[in-house]
Amino acid sequence: MxxxxxxxxxxxxxxxxxxxxxxxxxxxxxxxxxxxxxxxxxxxxxxxxxxxxxxxxxxxxxxxxxxxxxxxxxxxxxxxxxxxxxxxxxxxxxxxxxxxxxxxxxxxxxxxxxxxxADSPLLPALMAELVVGADVAAPVPRLEKLAPEGSLVPAQKRRVLVCQGGPCNAAGADLIWGHLRNQQDRQKLRVTGDGTMTAKSTCLGPCNLAPVVQVFPEGTYYGGVTEAAIDLIVTEHLLSGVVVDEFAYQPTGRKQVLRPRPSSDGKSDQR
CATH class of the missing domain: 3.40.50.1400 (Rossmann fold)
Known part of the structure; x- marks a missing residue:
């Protein structure tokens, strides 16, 4: 439904x-x-x-x-x-x-x-049923020789990396990644503006700013990223070329902490 x-x-x-x-x-x-x-x-x-x-x-x-x-x-x-x-x-x-x-x-x-x-006591019975049912499935046919397949080199000029390091995952990076991918599909970002490709990444470095996203070609780091931040990054940075200062962190050579931002009630909110 x-x-x-x-x-x-x-x-x-x-x-x-x-x-x-x-x-x-x-x-x-x-x-x-x-x-x-x-x-x-x-x-x-x-x-x-x-x-x-x-x-x-x-x-x-x-x-x-x-x-x-x-x-x-x-x-x-x-x-x-x-x-x-x-x-x-x-x-x-x-x-x-x-x-x-x-x-x-x-x-x-x-x-x-x-x-x-995996914690359900019914899982062993389900697995047993699946194994028995697989006996009637046809085996995968063998191929003697694989034909080479070609690939297009992406024309998109922009790349967005979403950190999947430990601290970022603990801060909900999967949800941020999902929101970005859904927006990429909804707004046709691959063929809009300069074109955007997105990818998951291993640790991007500033772990205490989790979740972290980096946008290229500028290499801009965004920290404390939320769904609302992704929407701003898409509209302002990816499509208009303007860095979203509210979530951006510059390489100052000094350790940085997440800046407090207004919450829904107008009060300071440290994420």
Whole structure:
């Protein structure tokens, strides 16, 4: 069921389940996620079930939660579908949830995070069923010789690197990466302006400014990056060539800390 069609009738239980996956690009995985959401919606006590993505794919987790909040659900359960799940997953997701709540303001439903699939006692039985079912699958055919494949050299002049180092991952870099990729697709950034390519990176250096993004050809570092920061970087830097000073950090030769910025209530907020 699309987010726009969430039922809000007073007789409906105000409890929702959001299936959380990493990313999806083609139609087939979206159909798979919708099938799983339909199964979850049929469970006792569930008033609505939907799916979302922490990386590329729509709706993003934030978009799904905002929709449920507007539909006045009182309780939301996040059900991670990823395998494996990094130990830091719950920590950075909790931190991101708190940031979203502060930025959006107002009342929010109770948000809970379910255990991962690997911790389920039903997983061995599921794996056994999958192994038995695979016996009827045809083997992958062998090829005697692989034909060479060609590639186009990218014409895009701009590059955006999103740090995937430990501190940045702990600060929710996956969510920032997903928002950037979704904006790249929505705004056709590869063919707009100078053209933009995006990529994940190992540590970019200024770990205490996490999450960190670097934009080329200028090599500008951005720290404490949020979804709102990505939107500004896209509009002002990538499309207009103007550095977003609010989030930019210059190489001064001295250690720097994140600058406090106004929060949704106008007060200073250190991220």
């Amino acid at each position: 699309p987010i726009a069609e969430i039922e809000t009738a007073s007789s409906q239980p105000k409890r929702a389940v959001v299936l959380v996956a990493k990313s999806a690009f083609a139609a087939a995985p979206y159909r798979q996620m919708q099938r799983l959401a339909d199964l979850a919606a049929a469970l006792p006590g569930v008033g609505h079930a939907s799916f979302s993505f922490t990386e590329q794919g729509t709706p993003s987790l934030r978009e799904a939660l905002v929709a449920l909040r507007q539909a006045e659900f009182s309780d939301v359960l996040l059900l991670p579908l990823m395998l494996p799940i990094e130990p830091s997953f719950t920590a950075w997701l909790t931190k991101s949830l708190r940031r979203w709540q502060a930025e959006e303001g107002g009342a929010w439903p109770n948000v809970r995070i379910a255990q991962g699939l």
